[in-house]
Amino acid sequence: MKRLGEVFYIVDNLLIARTDKTLEQSALRENSAVFTKKMKKIGKVIELFGPVKSPYVSIKAAKGITISELTNLKNERVYLQ
DSSP states (O other): OOEEEEEEEETTTTEEEEEEETSGGOOOTOOOOOEEETTTEEEEEEESOOOSSSSSEEEEOOOOOOOOHHHHHTOOOOOOO
């Protein structure tokens, strides 16, 4: 598992995360599955945007993930498999 970054903003069923500086840019791809530290799939990467050295990522929440689960992810680290 690779650390993707930290969730800092939530809008409806969309999470915005700032990528970790240690993440290799080659590992970051659209449609990559995103997980919590407990290995629960929370969604997939939809879009990369922002500065090249430290991009932001939008993550579309997976079906079955509740709003309360999403709000609990704020300021939490998320991971790529």
